[in-house]
Amino acid sequence: MPEGHTLHRLARLHQRRYAGAPVGVSSPQGRFASEAALLDGQVMLKAEAYGKHLFHDFGPLGSVHVHLGLYGTFTEAKLPETPPVGQVRLRLTGRTHWTDLRGPTRCELLTPDEVDAIKARLGADPLRRDARPDEAWQRISASRTSIAALLMDQSVISGVGNVYRAEVLFRHRINPMVPGRALDHVQWKEMWTDLVALMRKGVRIGRIDTVDDEHLPEVTGRAPRQDRHGGEVYVYRRTGQPCLVCGTPIAHTELAGRNLYWCPVCQAA
Incomplete structure (x- = not known):
């Protein structure tokens, strides 16, 4: 299972590539289709990690919460996009890059209160400046x-x-x-x-x-x-x-x- 440094690397990467601009969101596999349709074309405010959890914040629309678990992986590539390969749960498309997510334990759209509840259950993260x-x-x-x-x-x-x-x-x-x-x-x-x-x-x-x-x-x-x-x-x-x-x-x-x-x-x- 990826440890915290991997999720923080992903958060920093996705912050650079997607935050502050409209993002294409789709679910080629279909298991995140209704949530993706709601977010497609909306502005991602920020990407952040907390422990082994990754959050893509879309403001009042909610945050995409990802926990990779044992088998989840992200793949990153430059535009232009290519057709999905395998069971792609989530695809993000930005100005210069696109990202596919496969096999996560969790990929869900949460309200701000639900995100806060997850963070409240987690202990101090050595990689966060707000750690206690x-x-x-x-x-x-x-x-x-x-x-x-x-x-x-x-x-x-x-x-x-x-x-x-x-x-x-x-x-x-x-x-x-x-x-x-x-x-x-x-x-x-x-x-x-x-x-x-x-x-x-x-x-x-x-x-x-x-x-x-x-x-x-x-x-x-x-x-x-x-x-x-x-x-x-x-x-x-x-x-x-x-x-x-x-x-x-x-x-x-x-x-x-x-x-x-x-x-x-x-x-x-």
């Missing part, structure tokens, strides 16, 4: 739940997924099973600051890179990571491979139905 990390800390510091589970709870922190979760815990040498209330405030502030920096980097370069310069392949002489997710990471999807810091094989388990990776030595309980 102290509210996240209040939830974490009062919880017996593991910090690994809390970091994936979108009502606590919004936009963090499996990769950022595993990597930020390793970078701060925190065992994933430590209860939230066992963290101290200094640890939390350092983790939050790191998440902000890592995710902003993800927005900038379009992939998740979490490895410090001293552990990069060109410095250590190891082979670059080969993985469809791209990016250099410490523990994510490196089960059994040596830790880049201590050499211990990276461990793996499942937590709440999601894969969890950590170094048993660097992140000892």
Whole structure:
């Protein structure tokens, strides 16, 4: 599932290409047809992301809310348009580009109140300037739940997924099973600051890179990571491979139905 940096990259892209001008809106697949007909030719006011949610704001007509889920994808191209390929739920057409959306978990037209209700359910987003990390800390510091589970709870922190979760815990040498209330405030502030920096980097370069310069392949002489997710990471999807810091094989388990990776030595309980 795409993590928060991907949605913020999309929001910035769509803001540049579509906001402030009339936009062609259609649903070649037909599952968003009536909503598309209402919006077609109207001005998109802005595009914004909140956690893993994307909103295209059409003012009083409402906002198109998109959650990509596991299988949703956007494809972007320059004009002229070409015929739709596959099950295109939503097509946006602007002055210079067009965009197709396929396979999202959510693609719906919401009222402003419904958008506000979604945002109210979400925790602090490290990529938003209006984030309130102290509210996240209040939830974490009062919880017996593991910090690994809390970091994936979108009502606590919004936009963090499996990769950022595993990597930020390793970078701060925190065992994933430590209860939230066992963290101290200094640890939390350092983790939050790191998440902000890592995710902003993800927005900038379009992939998740979490490895410090001293552990990069060109410095250590190891082979670059080969993985469809791209990016250099410490523990994510490196089960059994040596830790880049201590050499211990990276461990793996499942937590709440999601894969969890950590170094048993660097992140000892």
